[in-house]
Amino acid sequence: MTDPSSPAVDLPSEEKGKTEAGVYEANQFKLMMRRFRKHRAAYWCAHIVLLLYIVCLSCNFIAPYDPAKIHEDWVNVPPQGLRFGKVDGFTLPRLYVHPYDLQIHPVTLRRVYQVDHESRVPLRFFVKGRSWKWMGIIPTTRHLFGVDEEAGETCFLLGTGGLGQDGFSRILYGGRISLLLGLTGVSITFVLGIMLGGVSGYYGGILDLAIQRVVEILQSVPKIPIWLAMAAAIPKSWSSLQVYFAMTLILACIGWTGLCRVVRGKMLSLREEDYARAASLAGATESRIIFVHLVPNFMSHIVASLSLAVPGMILAETSLSFLGLGLRPPIVSWGVLLQEATVDSIVNQTWLLLPALAVILTVLSMNFMGDGLRDAADPYAD
Amino acid sequence: MSKDPILKLENVHVKYDTDDGAVHAVRGVTYDVYEDETLAIVGESGCGKSQSSYAAMGLIQPPGRVSEGKIWFRNKDGEKAINLLDFHKDSKEMRSIRGGPLAMIFQEPMTALSPVHRIGQHLDEVLKLHTDLDKKQRFDRACELLTQVGIPDAAKRYKQYSFEFSGGMRQRIMIAIALACNPRLLIADEPTTGLDVTIQNQILELMASLQEKHHMGVVLITHDLAVVAENADRVAVMYLGRIVETTDVHTLFEAPKHPYTVALLKSVVGSPLTGEGRLQAIRGTVPGPLDVVPGCPFHPRCDKYMPGVCDQELPTLEAVNEKTCAACFLYQNRKKEEASS
Amino acid sequence: MMLRYIFQRLMIAIPTLLAISFVVFFLIQLPPGSFLDAKIAAMELEGGVDMAEIETLKNTYHFDRPMIVQYYYWITGFVTGDMGKSFETDVEVTRTLAELVPVTAAISLFTIFFTWSLAIPFGITAAVKRNTPLDYLLTFVGLTAMATPAFIIALIFQVVMQSIWPQFDPTGLISREYANAPWSLAKFADLLKHLWVPVFILGVGGTAGMIRILRANVIDELKKQYVLCARARGMHPVKVILKYPVRVAINPLVSGIGSILPSIISGSMIISIVLGLPTLGPRVLQALMSQDTYLAASCVFIQCVLAVVGILISDLLLAVVDPRIKFGGK
């Protein structure tokens, strides 16, 4: 990288080293992306993942209802299927749903929702509703779609739960939490893993020994007790946002050890290679050597393994929240939503399993994408 | 030397169906090998030397296939030759030929042995497949073979793993395995690549002595013209999946005919054609496996290229004199001109 | 040679295990409050705090001493084989273990057997037939199974069972009529009748994962030259694959047995809870939540010991199945 014959670190040669490293890295990435694009399934799954993130992150705009809003009259309503056709009062055909007739069963006194096939409720676009802030700044009340709530119309596209909360909106809001949790968790894992692994592999000696012992200990202690103890240590007074970030941090603290070992191993083998030595001869600082010269070398591998770690985090969150050990209402996450799914509730209200479908779709596409990225990152794969 | 060839390839084609299109790795290879004779195949990397021998062994793996041609093999003298392509490549007949009368040594001795099996197990396996020897006899034979290829202390070595052997040793073991069942024909695919010169010579001498003893035919694939000069009887020069010249080894060095052969010889140290000790790399590069070159495939790189002739039609391999065949219009045109004038 | 190596490894493991034991104990005590506080609060709710009982509890378990002292009492007891009693139920920890571990281990071992017997043939098939429709199908089914949280599989399984076989109760391991009966052949048969449910549910995800790993390993090996060489010796291609690449590719699985060790004891907590299985997992979870320190710490620490021993076993097995690896070599 840096010219070993240059006598001291003068500014121009520093600059030169930087651009060269940059070009090298870009080429590696470009090559990886080209190979990735050839991987048809993985490439399409990457699009699905992107779409999921976009939709879930703009849940404020897309979701027709407030996820916490309780519709007392509309408890456990089956999904109202979206249809396309003519609606009275409009000339052009459009999207509509059939409304429900609420009846009380004469014997069991249970609520029965009968589909009213006669009438059609048109979906309205860019309607006004609850207020939210665009990009967190500009206040607005517009939403992508909705119905005339004043007139008593409803559109529960994916049904409602036991409290009469709109399933579709909750899945979107839950997705925002679950997807972001995966992403932020993995980012923290990434930083911890690279830093500690890099330091451990580059310096060796006592520092390496200490870090590796910690890794060993963390890897032998079963995950649930660590999780439980740390989760239980979160003060009850914390707001749901604080709890959420604490959870992310905990997941990351448990998860960094694997990456740390990988980075350390790579570092050990790279450290002895010529250009690291050349750089240190040229007087680059050690942290510079690690992060400018060594890390870019296996960046593509790390990106690939991280993309495989995100779905793991999402699954962990889902399972823990389902057990009541993770996030708790009023936070909405996919795991929290699935708390409603029990054998009895599913038999009667199959749509309560829909959040699981979202989880499966997400994790599946992420795994496909990760697989493709991993293959693409390996220059010797054919 | 008997009159009939042991192995005869006739217009063999190998194709790989890949995502990017069909790769035509071998485009019509014809050669024959006789008893006690060594045929060297030379050519640039990627020209299909290995693939054509895999075709003979029935080892082409999907998505590849032998798309055309005939491979005649004569198991015993005077017996009728059989076309190996008449059998499925994994049929009982093929399997009984492969490794028995028709054996092969591969390009990379370092990875040719299973890392988790004792080398004795490899030898035992081939003996079990092709002979009726019992366990004890197989062990004795294996030790005998190891000793024969110059591995001392065979009984102890028999129990060791491949990583305990050097590259030269491993290649000897591969030779021992290939020779275990006294093959009629041995295909040696660059048997000495990656070994140092002393070991190279030992291995080649070993092969030569074993050939003399068992009257094998040998197909020796190599890049190294020095090896050809010392070991081969006849030479086939390959270019882009085709044989462009076949001749005996003296004629090759004294009077090469095909321009590619000439260029190849000029690019080698110590060949008489190199002139004032200067090496000449062959002009241009080998076209990619998917590129289609019209006419003579060598014409973009050929010094003797004749516009209007060479880029029109594909020259076929024809006899130039009683010793040499070449696929080049230089020699066929002369005939044509003689005919027309 | 081997014994010396094991001895060395165990000597290195001892300080690590001591550190782990401390971490475990500390983690369990980390949540605010203690079992005693909760007990007093509960007594207050029922009206009337029994000071005498509190005193005895305090004295037996040293609640009033600093944590490090409590730790000392626990760990010295543990290494001498006395794991103390559960605060909550006053039952010996060893008795709880003796009661729950056999069932847990049975489920785990059957699951491993199930996983292996499916994953090995399918993994090899997928590798050999790679990039064919069969491989794509296996890949897709496998990835979907891996993407589905285990509790969802359990839920769906229960719902499906309810509709196709209503008489069968997929939860629990022992039917009601045998619940308190002593062990007999009939009770054992009843256990087997229930056992396949958790084994199946737990096995689905594991099998899928293992198929992926095995497939990748076998494909890596299939590319190697020695496979071609074996075929050139005239061996049948199927035999070649079973004898060489599979033999090499299976090494990591064989040595992976070690890492399964801790889960043999704990089982899968989530599945156990969803299916109401009497395994150690849910018991430990409960103990963790109520800060029943002796029970929780002992169980978790046993798992840690098994994890450390498991790694050692893995390394030993790897050295046994792969001649390239020598004891003590890295």
Ligand SMILES: Nc1ncnc2c1ncn2[C@@H]1O[C@H](COP(=O)(O)OP(=O)(O)OP(=O)(O)O)[C@@H](O)[C@H]1O
């Ligand atoms: N699996 C495959 N898929 C596609 N093409 C292949 C495959 N295997 C070989 N080929 C093609 O076959 C051609 C000939 O390869 P071969 O190994 O016979 O060359 P070679 O002459 O032995 O070269 P070398 O001297 O390097 O050993 C190559 O150029 C390659 O394009």
Ligand code: SF4
């Ligand atoms: S045919 Fe023409 S181009 Fe081809 S080798 Fe002969 S002279 Fe050269």
Ligand SMILES: [Mg+2]
């Ligand atoms: Mg070759």
